[in-house]
Amino acid sequence: MQKTIISVKNLTKKYGDFEAVKGISFDVMEGEIFGLLGPNGAGKSTTLEIIETLRKKTSGEIFVDGMNLDKRPNDIKKIIGVQLQAAGYYPGLTLIELVQMFAGLYNKKIDSLELLDSVNLRDKAKNKFKQLSGGQKQRFSIATTLINQPKIIFLDEPTTGLDPQARRNLWDLILDIRSKGTTVIITTHYMDEAEFLCDRIAIVDAGKIITLDTPDNMIDNLVATGFERPKQVKNANLEDVFIHLTGKDLRAE
């Protein structure tokens, strides 16, 4: 049977008088890719940051790998990986130096080149972060979430602003990370991404979960109401043309 690795119960968050998260509950199973979808301002980042122990909740209960967030935040920090904002990276250091620095902070011995290799950045080891393309930056920041060999990683809109190849490449990377047993929680604004990657999705709107299910069930439920999409007249779209012409494989970006 699948084990629950994150349990969120009746979570609320107020910023002053404004209630950004209004009593949401969900469980994440070990080894799944769980998506939080919702419009801007729905409360996704706030929810993630609370589970990541980076933001205080107003009320509710959270358990991560059986640990109560109120009682053992430091133990929770040890088993999670959080994607940092790019601005947080020391500009003078190379990728390999950054990885070594993070490993030192976590007190972990890791093979830095192998880690960079796992995100296809071995040949950029001596480059500085600012010299990377958008896709490479995202891959590097995902690599940094893996340094402490976490059980769970949190990715907040990891593919925003990337071109189609770089996005697909990142999807493969995320699937690869999950295939090694890591649980992934991801927020995204891209529906195709959520449909492709996520085992289950919670749709959040105005601080509440309005539905939680597999993408397939959500679509089937909508179709069962009689909903029908306007018929597609062509068997391909512009993205297909773009990918077909420029190639699927990772390039120098």
Ligand SMILES: Nc1ncnc2c1ncn2[C@@H]1O[C@H](COP(=O)(O)OP(=O)(O)OP(=O)(O)O)[C@@H](O)[C@H]1O
């Ligand atoms: N530090 C803060 N102080 C006051 N209000 C905040 C703060 N952080 C977020 N909010 C508000 O809380 C609401 C939820 O914000 P949050 O960033 O969690 O949404 P989100 O779903 O992640 O949105 P996006 O998709 O745009 O990232 C928004 O209305 C936002 O303006």
